[in-house]
Amino acid sequence: MSLLASARPARLNALFPRDEFPQFVYLRKPETGLVMVRGRQGGTGSPFNIGETTMTRCTIRLADGTVGHAFVMGRSHEHAVTAAVCDAVLQGPQGSDLAEKLVAPLAEERSERERQRALQNAATKVDFFTMVRGDDD
């Protein structure tokens, strides 16, 4: 669910286009609202409210009765619908096919993106060296 939530809607759509969706009905049509994001005082202490983020939720049911949920940051209804359908399909017999076709590339892309960033950041790591004074005997 984390991969589905963090994927770009356009990328999800490319990997799993709408015309490949199995038949489904909405139990809850996509709806956008707010989630208050919480942090911790001093980073590790008691919680406090930072500010809100947009989130879209959606629940669907496949013809075989499997229910799929999606809760994804942002306002894209398309993203939430795709994530909900994926959630349901991944639980059923077609799950392993979809995992291979969709989840595996998403996981790989995410870890590659994180690796690229880490390499960029590593290049900005300070390498301290000490100047030795010449007049110390």
Next chain:
Amino acid sequence: MYVAVKGGEKAIDAAHRLLKEERRGDPAIPEITVEQIGGQLSLAVDRVMTEGSLYDRELAAIAIRQARGDLIEAIFLIRASRTTLPRFGYSTPIETSEMLVRRRISAAFKDMPGGQILGPTFDYTHRLLEFGAETQAAEAPVAMAPADIDRAMPRVLDLIGAEGLIEPASAQPSEPQDLTREPLSFPAGRDLRLQSLVRGDEGFLLALGYSTQRGYGRSHPFAGEIRYGEVSVSFVPEELGFEIEIGSIDITECEMINQFKGSAEVPPQFTRGYGLSFGQCERKAMSMALVDRALRAAELDEEQTAPAQDEEFVLSHADNVQATGFVEHLKLPHYVDFQAELELLRRLRREAQGLHQEAAE
């Protein structure tokens, strides 16, 4: 007597159309896109999200374009926009210790585990205008390290926390109060103060933070750790009953180390100030950490002498949407009020003149 005056509609309509044309600028030049603002004016987007109190890059970029780059107007638009959406609930607290760090520095420790990662920063730039920056960017691609570094970034303050040299980060496991649900009241808990400071005006908090450094509420800070990067956001939907990740956000966190506090039971320890923002608002997070510490004066039994230590003063004036509303309302018609004052002044002057004449006779 209240007199309703009508007749401005046509002028207002024309003014708004004129505003649209001014906002668009020269029609021969392509209109700036929301994606361009999101990508190339990303710190403006970060500020609008932080003070607008809504993490949504696209909405913030739309607001900045609509506001012609006036960030307080954009923040106002975001605050208004959020009121149109239902509230689904609260996230579980983000874990900044597990951040995918893009920048992480400490001014207190040189060689801490994980090291000093400068990341994308204006620090150490020469502040010289770069003419033709586009071509320069193409010439100097981003540097890449040959190998990945250890991504684990332990919290710097934990290094001295382990020895008991700094107070714990606080943990009264109570449900935090929410400024968007009940109005601010005093005295405010630290939870409410922090929420209010996150959305507070950067300029106001910068000035207050600066005042504490110049002696108005002394706190002798060191930037223990500043980190910027990505953290995941999780939420427990009622219908599922378990936690799921809904996405991730970029945040900046600043932990200040300040001078000591001890008691009969506890030997002297460093004290903490905490700052946090959406995106990369480093100046804001640092200012917030200074003001957070100053506002803990009462809790730490310190003498309260400075504006930054007065929570009613700070919190009541930190919100730039409220402030701009009250300041800018002065330009709305006050014709009747002003007529009443004119009338009063004329009467006082007539009475004063009458007294003069009586005295002369």
